[in-house]
Amino acid sequence: MAAGTFHFVHPAGLSVMAVSTALHHHRNPPIVNQVLLCTGAILLLASVGWLQGELDQRQDRTMVQIEGLAQLPKGEYLKPALLGYHHLGADVLWLRLVQVIGKKRNSADEYEWMYHALDVLTTLDPQYAYAYYAGGVILGDLANRPDLSNLLLEKGFKANPDVWNIPFLLGYNYYFLLGDPAKGAEYIMQAARLPEGPSYLPGLATRMAAEAGSPETALAFLEARLRGTEDPEMREFLANRMKEVIIERDLRLLENAVEAYRTNHQTLPATLTDLVTAGALPNLPEEPFGGEYQLDLKTGSVASSTHPDRLRTFFKRTKAPAYLFPKIESAYSFPRTWE
Secondary structure, X not given: OOOOOOOOOOHHHHHHHXXXXXXXXXXXXXXXXXXXXXXXXXXXXXXXXXXXXXXXXXXXXXXXXXXXXXXXXXXXXXXHHOOOOHHHHHHHHHHHHHHHHXXXXXXXXXXXXXXXXXXXHHHHOOOOHHHHHHHHHHHHHHOOOHHHHHHHHHHHHHHOOOOOHHHXXXXXXXXXXXXXXXXXXXXXXXXXXXXXXXXXXXHHHHHHHXXXXXXXXXXXXXXXXXXXXXXXXXXXXXHHHHHHHHHHHHHHHHHHHHHHHHHHHOOOOOOOHHHHHOOOOOOOOOOOOOOOEEEOOOOOOEEEOOOOOOOOOOOOOOOOOOOOOOOOOOOOOOOOOOO
């Protein structure tokens, strides 16, 4: 436009421009929304893919870590090769073990590899007391391998005769997992003699020796374990075991009352409530898992609706327990890659 000249726009033109501009702004939002939606979907898919890749890699890394335990040479060979840095080697190996132990589930082979790694670790550093205790708990309670647990704990007790919780755990294994209250009481008494042993241990050992197979003794033992355990998962395990023992205690009480009723009335009660009515019991116990106790009218036996199988872990067995996996003896030759 030349200087000094005016450009006149008709008012109608302004109206057309305004309508055009309005239409332009009116059409943009749907397009922008569609673009944003597509972009979000792409980012979401990419995030899911990345996350799945990370999970796969972590799983692969965990498997590599677990299988790597099987490649460890024996501690007797590894220790001199570390040129005096065997304590550092034990720390590094413990960190690797913690990552494997953190899995929710482990196979039978993995637990054997853990035992081997713990054996190597405690050969590198025989005073690694926590490794003995933690390994003993995992192998005994979680892996159902009291044979491996006891091998590790007995090794630890020889190397650390002043650490009370190692013989305490050995006593637990013999009492609960191996059905040998006398041997369990022997280890608990050894723990009680140590300077840092809790004050309740002598009484517990006495009760174990005198009342083998008593649910009340079992409850006292489990309560002692619970006091010394901070791990939430293990506390939950012990709390559930205590409830199972309470069921066994209640079943004994109820069956004794049923037998007394049968003796007095020459017949079985129609219901468990009849035991209270007849004065055989002051009241009926509550099933700790929220179920109920049920009377078998043919046999007179009583069962729990939530746990129909009786708990037998704290009875003295007449024969050696059958293991799901082969029992490990001192001279056992592991069929693994480290041999």
